[in-house]
Amino acid sequence: MPESLDAVVFDIGNVLIHWDPRLLYRKIFTRVDMTADEGMVDWFLATVCTTEWNIEQDRGRSIAEAEAEAIGRHPDYAPQIRAFYGRFQEMIPGEIPDTVAALRQAKAAGLPLHGLTNFGRETFPQTAARFDFLRSFDTVVVSGDEGVIKPDPAIFHILIERAGLDPQRTAFIDDSAANIRSAAELGFATHHFADPGAFTAWWKAAGLPVG
Structure with missing residues (x-):
């Protein structure tokens, strides 16, 4: 020193x-008893809005481009994908x-x-x-x-x-x-x-x- x-x-x-994206997706993926579906949270963040995907935004890719790419891979999850940046502050x-x-x-x-x-x-x-x-x-x-x-x-x-x-x-x-x-x-x-x-x-x- x-x-x-x-x-x-x-x-x-x-x-x-x-900063923790799980905080948001525990709200988004809930069971009928209103508890978080941790399995879905794990799957979504490992498969759809992944760490590698998010890093590209850190590298300068726009949110619009990022959303289009992820929705192209998983069109059935478009609302959840848009939530990543639409509700970004809920991760903080x-x-x-x-x-x-x-x-x-x-x-x-x-x-x-x-x-x-x-x-x-x-x-x-x-x-x-x-x-x-x-x-x-x-x-x-x-x-x-x-x-x-x-x-x-x-x-x-x-x-x-x-x-x-x-x-x-x-x-x-x-x-x-x-x-x-x-x-x-x-x-x-x-x-x-x-x-x-x-x-x-x-x-x-x-x-x-x-x-």
């Missing part, structure tokens, strides 16, 4: 805000308090803050409108705007150049091990976010601002 860090870069989904129940508190403390202390996120170019603005702290970054690089996604080093280089970062003096927090590996190879001081308690301990050990 460097003696002092000059900036912090946060991932967003499942670092600053919770709220913020993750520990990381948001750290972000606010760093902001109050005047530490430069940046965001680097795999997020669709159409869904990020509506999400940022919900959460004020997502509008507090000095720089935010959104994969859907750039046409490249983490863990590709190219998107890290976009942020480094745009924000004028020295990776050796910059903290990077992400929930993806692959993204953490890419950042570490570029010299960032990394934390793989999996547990709020472990994050708080790391944040303090790094000498970052605490309220």
Whole structure:
């Protein structure tokens, strides 16, 4: 860990805000007793609106193109497919308090803050409108705007150049091990976010601002 860090870069989904498509599809796929049909939820997210399908929106594909592609494969599920982005905010129940508190403390202390996120170019603005702290970054690089996604080093280089970062003096927090590996190879001081308690301990050990 460097003696002092000059900036912090946060991932967003499942670092600053919770994101889980199952939250929406448990509402959509319900049994007659109004309990979630977990089997249908699993099938739909593994077969129709898959992780790989969603990643293409993170890479810049439009929602209209994505819906057309998925409906072409599964026309009987057109309403459920359109719900993925039509009701996208229902997948985001709220913020993750520990990381948001750290972000606010760093902001109050005047530490430069940046965001680097795999997020669709159409869904990020509506999400940022919900959460004020997502509008507090000095720089935010959104994969859907750039046409490249983490863990590709190219998107890290976009942020480094745009924000004028020295990776050796910059903290990077992400929930993806692959993204953490890419950042570490570029010299960032990394934390793989999996547990709020472990994050708080790391944040303090790094000498970052605490309220």
